[in-house]
Amino acid sequence: MSLPVTIAGLSHRYGRRLVLDGIDLTVAAGERVALLGASGAGKSTLLQIVAGLAKPSDGVVTIGGRRVDAPLPGVTMMLQRPALLPWATVRQNVELGLRFSGLARRDPDLARMRVNTLLAQIGLGDRGDARPTELSGGQQQRVALARALAPKPDVLLLDEPFSALDMGTRAALRADVLRLATDAGTTLILVSHDLADAEALCTRAVLLSGHPGRVAEDLAIENGIDEATRGRVAARLDAA
Numbered sequence: 001m002s003l004p005v006t007i008a009g010l011s012h013r014y015g016r017r018l019v020l021d022g023i024d025l026t027v028a029a030g031e032r033v034a035l036l037g038a039s040g041a042g043k044s045t046l047l048q049i050v051a052g053l054a055k056p057s058d059g060v061v062t063i064g065g066r067r068v069d070a071p072l073p074g075v076t077m078m079l080q081r082p083a084l085l086p087w088a089t090v091r092q093n094v095e096l097g098l099r100f101s102g103l104a105r106r107d108p109d110l111a112r113m114r115v116n117t118l119l120a121q122i123g124l125g126d127r128g129d130a131r132p133t134e135l136s137g138g139q140q141q142r143v144a145l146a147r148a149l150a151p152k153p154d155v156l157l158l159d160e161p162f163s164a165l166d167m168g169t170r171a172a173l174r175a176d177v178l179r180l181a182t183d184a185g186t187t188l189i190l191v192s193h194d195l196a197d198a199e200a201l202c203t204r205a206v207l208l209s210g211h212p213g214r215v216a217e218d219l220a221i222e223n224g225i226d227e228a229t230r231g232r233v234a235a236r237l238d239a240a
């Protein structure tokens, strides 16, 4: 299942500093949207609020009609650094996603099968017993992706998940995310300051201008973008 995300009249302050101002944004069920903006535009703050990890100063976020004021089941987040448990195996790290969802307890056989399938899909079918430290950075990020996708989330939130990776690994992981998210019809919100990430994964790009972050442009990108738009977006992303 996939669910719509609605952000209405959202503003956020850290202390007295306004970092997000009057954000209105609706992401349809199954839609894949990139949130782009220069460093400090408030992208991560907005994603954390959508994840229920922070409360906005003003405004409301709903997912599937349900108001978000704490993390909701069915919503998973993947960060720039994989944050795997170093003492647990690759398999146990992926299973963790299912413990939170309750599937591991309800149906251990199905849970085991799902973990095996995911490990095979990310090319680590034979590394389930390895520790994260025995894997490369790209492989660790794949495990984090498998963990985020294991509970078959309705909404997947990605915060710069590719930025620590080299170009080859980045392209491969983007392809993994795209395949797994489209197969499941997952609603996806990707935070990035890289237009190429957005073009690889998303059908729509929302640009935040900075200080405070406001929606500056909302672009359909699924059929590519023209050079003038590309230049304008690049200039905005470079603006610190």
Ligand SMILES: Nc1ncnc2c1ncn2[C@@H]1O[C@H](COP(=O)(O)OP(=O)(O)OP(=O)(O)O)[C@@H](O)[C@H]1O
Binding pocket: 014, 019, 037, 038, 039, 040, 041, 042, 043, 044, 045, 046, 193
């Ligand atoms: N916990 C915090 N306390 C105070 N200020 C914060 C906190 N987190 C972020 N900020 C500030 O809020 C603003 C927005 O930060 P945020 O991390 O959301 O931006 P971003 O667009 O994700 O940036 P980047 O691309 O560099 O990660 C920045 O000016 C940042 O310094």
